Amino acid sequence: xxxxxxxxxxxxxxxxxxxxxxxxxxxxxxxxxxxxxxxxxxxxxxxxxxxxxxxxxxxxxxxxxxxxxxxxxxxxxxxxxxxxxxxxxxxxxxxxxxxxxxxxxxxxxxxxxxxxxxxxxxxxxxxxxxxxxxxxxxxxxxxxxxxxxxxxxxxxxxxxxxxxxxxxxxxxxxxxxxxxxxxxxxxxxxxxxxxxxxxxxxxxxxxxxxxxxxxxxxxxxxxxxxxxxxxxxxxxxxxxxxxxxxxxxxxxxxxxxxxxxxxxxxxxxxxxxxxxxxxxxxxxxxxxxxxxxxxxxxxxxxxxxxxxxxxxxxxxxxxxxxxxxxxxxxxxxxxxxxxxxxxxxxxxxxxxxxxxxxxxxxxxxxxxxxxxxxxxxxxxxxxxxxxxxxxxxxxxxxxxxxxxxxxxxxxxxxxxxxxxxxxxxx
Amino acid sequence: xxxxxxxxxxxxxxxxxxxxxxxxxxxxxxxxxxxxxxxxxxxxxxxxxxxxxxxxxxxxxxxxxxxxxxxxxxxxxxxxxxxxxxxxxxxxxxxxxxxxxxxxxxxxxxxxxxxxxxxxxxxxxxxxxxxxxxxxxxxxxxxxxxxxxxxxxxxxxxxxxxxxxxxxxxxxxxxxxxxxxxxxxxxxxxxxxxxxxxxxxxxxxxxxxxxxxxxxxxxxxxxxxxxxxxxxxxxxxxxxxxxxxxxxxxxxxxxxxxxxxxxxxxxxxxxxxxxxxxxxxxxxxxxxxxxxxxxxxxxxxxxxxxxxxxxxxxxxxxxxxxxxxxxxxxxxxxxxxxxxxxxxxxxxxxxxxxxxxxxxxxxxxxxxxxxxxxxxxxxxxxxxxxxxxxxxxxxxxxxxxxxxxxxxxxxxxxxxxxxxxxxxxx
Numbered sequence: 001x002x003x004x005x006x007x008x009x010x011x012x013x014x015x016x017x018x019x020x021x022x023x024x025x026x027x028x029x030x031x032x033x034x035x036x037x038x039x040x041x042x043x044x045x046x047x048x049x050x051x052x053x054x055x056x057x058x059x060x061x062x063x064x065x066x067x068x069x070x071x072x073x074x075x076x077x078x079x080x081x082x083x084x085x086x087x088x089x090x091x092x093x094x095x096x097x098x099x100x101x102x103x104x105x106x107x108x109x110x111x112x113x114x115x116x117x118x119x120x121x122x123x124x125x126x127x128x129x130x131x132x133x134x135x136x137x138x139x140x141x142x143x144x145x146x147x148x149x150x151x152x153x154x155x156x157x158x159x160x161x162x163x164x165x166x167x168x169x170x171x172x173x174x175x176x177x178x179x180x181x182x183x184x185x186x187x188x189x190x191x192x193x194x195x196x197x198x199x200x201x202x203x204x205x206x207x208x209x210x211x212x213x214x215x216x217x218x219x220x221x222x223x224x225x226x227x228x229x230x231x232x233x234x235x236x237x238x239x240x241x242x243x244x245x246x247x248x249x250x251x252x253x254x255x256x257x258x259x260x261x262x263x264x265x266x267x268x269x270x271x272x273x274x275x276x277x278x279x280x281x282x283x284x285x286x287x288x289x290x291x292x293x294x295x296x297x298x299x300x301x302x303x304x305x306x307x308x309x310x311x312x313x314x315x316x317x318x319x320x321x322x323x324x325x326x327x328x329x330x331x332x333x334x335x336x337x338x339x340x341x342x343x344x345x346x347x348x349x350x351x352x353x354x355x356x357x358x359x360x361x362x363x364x365x366x367x368x369x370x371x372x373x374x375x376x377x378x379x380x381x382x383x384x385x386x387x388x389x390x391x392x393x394x395x396x397x398x399x400x401x402x403x404x405x406x407x408x409x410x411x412x413x414x415x416x417x418x419x420x421x422x423x424x425x426x
Numbered sequence: 427x428x429x430x431x432x433x434x435x436x437x438x439x440x441x442x443x444x445x446x447x448x449x450x451x452x453x454x455x456x457x458x459x460x461x462x463x464x465x466x467x468x469x470x471x472x473x474x475x476x477x478x479x480x481x482x483x484x485x486x487x488x489x490x491x492x493x494x495x496x497x498x499x500x501x502x503x504x505x506x507x508x509x510x511x512x513x514x515x516x517x518x519x520x521x522x523x524x525x526x527x528x529x530x531x532x533x534x535x536x537x538x539x540x541x542x543x544x545x546x547x548x549x550x551x552x553x554x555x556x557x558x559x560x561x562x563x564x565x566x567x568x569x570x571x572x573x574x575x576x577x578x579x580x581x582x583x584x585x586x587x588x589x590x591x592x593x594x595x596x597x598x599x600x601x602x603x604x605x606x607x608x609x610x611x612x613x614x615x616x617x618x619x620x621x622x623x624x625x626x627x628x629x630x631x632x633x634x635x636x637x638x639x640x641x642x643x644x645x646x647x648x649x650x651x652x653x654x655x656x657x658x659x660x661x662x663x664x665x666x667x668x669x670x671x672x673x674x675x676x677x678x679x680x681x682x683x684x685x686x687x688x689x690x691x692x693x694x695x696x697x698x699x700x701x702x703x704x705x706x707x708x709x710x711x712x713x714x715x716x717x718x719x720x721x722x723x724x725x726x727x728x729x730x731x732x733x734x735x736x737x738x739x740x741x742x743x744x745x746x747x748x749x750x751x752x753x754x755x756x757x758x759x760x761x762x763x764x765x766x767x768x769x770x771x772x773x774x775x776x777x778x779x780x781x782x783x784x785x786x787x788x789x790x791x792x793x794x795x796x797x798x799x800x801x802x803x804x805x806x807x808x809x810x811x812x813x814x815x816x817x818x819x820x821x822x823x824x825x826x827x828x829x830x831x832x833x834x835x836x837x838x839x840x841x842x843x844x845x846x847x848x849x850x851x852x
Binding site: 002003004005006007009010013014017021066067069070071073074077234235237238239241242245246248249252253259282283285286288289290293 | 428429430431432433435436439440443447492493495496497499500503660661663664665667668671672674675678679685708709711712714715716719
């Protein structure tokens with residue numbers, strides 16, 4: 001078994017990197033390639049087509065499934081830890097109110113839309129009275145919520161618009177959006193996991209945050225001291241990883257909350273020490289060299305997909321709800337905060353992109369067994385959502401900022417026209 | 427299970443790092459601390475003393491043993507891959523003849539001594555006629571063979587003697603020594619693994635090296651091209667790791683040779699491309715952040731030790747044979763290559779230090795089941811050997827180089843005395 005895993009890892013690393021590079025060439029995020037790699041090398045599609053010999057990696061059959069699961073779990077924990085580390089608390093405070101509003105709307109509008117539309121596929125809105133159906137529909141909705149900061153940041157940077165007011169607000173909203181999405185996921189999953197006592201779950205969630213932040217303050221101070229004294233020493237990222245693992249473990253075992261929530265909060269606890277970026281870099285290298293390729297591939301490796309009309313229809317509706325929900329929710333709320341029409345639309349489109357966090361949530365929901373025996377499988381729809389939104393978001397942003405620049409130049413030109421001055425060079 | 431592993435990893439990382447730092451303060455290599463950490467946090471010693479509550483990590487009991495084994499295996503493969511990457515082929519060629527001679531003597535003298543002395547503990551030299559006893563004794567001998575390059579290099583660097591003729595010869599010999607040791611291990615293990623046909627095993631070993639080098643040349647050329655074109659891109663170390671995993675897998679599955687041999691040869695295949703040190707750095711970060719602490723701790727976590735007089739006596743004899751065998755073998759052969767007495771002794775003492783490779787071999791032998799049901803367990807003796815030799819080697823080198831410098835200064839002084847010049851400043 002331990003030898004077989006070496007071959008499987010070699011194939012997974014090669015396939016995810018090769019397809020990731022192709023995806024990037026096509027203007028898509030690399031994760032799309034990595035997930036498709038898992039679908040292509042694993043038993044997801046080939047057996048259904050009678051092409052069993054195309055299956056290169058079959059963890060269930062060759063006994064490496066547990067090892068793959070553990071590596072994938074460490075991978076997902078590292079991804080969320082890294083996301084937490086990259087949080088900029090100061091910026092978050094400055095743009096706080098508007099960003100929080102936009103994030104909240106960006107979570108709840110897609111959540112409600114996703115829940116309602118999914119219920120239509122499961123027998124109608126009235127079926128939501130059945131707790132099991134409700135949980136399934138809510139989980140589909142939650143997958144729609146998490147914006148990917150990465151794609152939006154890259155697009156805004158490229159256009160030189162990251163440091164505009166709306167740019168910073170979108171960035172903060174995308175981060176807050178992750179926190180809210182993960183909290184909602186934790187609550188729904190822990191309700192689905194047996195007890196079903198909403199009050200108790202909410203209490204444990206609050207308790208977790210109280211403990212995590214209460215312990216986080218002395219840990220943060222300790223790391224500030226440590227990274228003064230042992231700047232850029234190996235022990236700093238190792239101790240960081242220890243905090244991450246402990247938070248993830250405690251979240252799940254002691255509070256019944258998803259371990260990824262713990263890892264994310266651990267990242268936030270360490271997001272403003274001197275060596276934050278050093279820790280993040282080391283975690284990043286561990287992540288991209290092995291753990292996150294295994295995680296993304298494992299999604300494809302552990303599902304089996306049969307594509308028919310109803311699956312495709314659901315995937316399309318899912319992606320559409322994800323797009324409409326975000327744009328309408330975020331743009332609507334930005335308008336409430338007195339952004340003009342273009343800026344409000346920028347907020348909506350900027351929050352559109354989905355990426356690895358959607359996959360993390362999808363995977364979490366699947367491995368919690370929410371969709372066991374259901375006619376719905378959110379894997380394919382999630383991939384479609386990521387592909388469409390990560391193409392639409394940068395294109396939309398470019399168009400909107402182009403329009404905005406033109407309008408502003410026009411206004412300035414108009415001003416100069418009135419006072420008889422030459423027009424501004426562009 | 428996947429949550430429990432997070433807690434276990436956090437404890438392992440903390441204990442190995444903390445004890446590793448203490449070991450380094452005491453002038454010992456960090457691996458000694460890491461192995462002791464595994465013994466202290468695991469079920470190796472406490473249950474025997476009735477102190478079960480001291481066991482912090484118990485992989486066999488909590489179901490994480492398979493995950494730990496896989497992570498440890500990846501760790502060991504990375505350690506050997508890295509050792510291969512750090513090989514300097516040019517230097518190896520230059521100092522080739524003398525270094526190969528010293529390495530050969532440094533392998534075979536301890537191997538024979540270890541085999542003979544171990545047989546005394548198993549009923550006398552005549553017992554070597556029993557194949558099972560012979561394999562056990564040979565395996566003990568093999569653990570004694572592998573010199574640790576790291577400690578010697580560090581000591582030589584500190585004294586500014588790495589670039590002397592004897593310094594370079596010792597360095598090359600330590601590398602060749604690893605190759606020979608690993609080949610001998612492969613042969614013995616594959617004989618013990620069933621077939622017991624020495625001819626077939628040797629043939630497969632030769633075939634492996636032919637294929638590994640035959641394929642290695644085009645792979646090396648490919649990487650030279652790749653690292654010209656994609657200098658310092660993530661894909662380079664990822665592709666490197668893929669080659670490493672494939673070599674390790676093929677060595678074990680296709681040729682019946684230890685996977686670590688494959689990983690080591692993969693490292694040598696990539697040891698002279700433009701991005702070698704870049705690959706090595708990325709592998710190193712993955713290794714020290716997670717995989718190698720788990721590997722070193724796993725040795726302690728998976729043994730149970732009962733210390734009595736005979737165990738201690740064996741451990742002492744084992745360490746003594748390791749010390750005498752290396753010094754006598756290497757110094758003796760250096761003398762044959764016309765090094766003077768002091769330089770010959772420097773060769774012997776320089777080859778003395780043992781480190782992670784001894785642990786790798788010990789672990790490999792244990793997991794192959796060679797010592798199942800035997801009264802001998804090489805874990806504790808190996809740790810004792812590492813502790814004593816890694817203290818003795820730097821001290822001995824310092825004394826010998828001090829003596830040599832004094833002698834040379836004396837000689838120069840004498841020359842100047844004869845021609846009436848002032849003495850050389852030191």
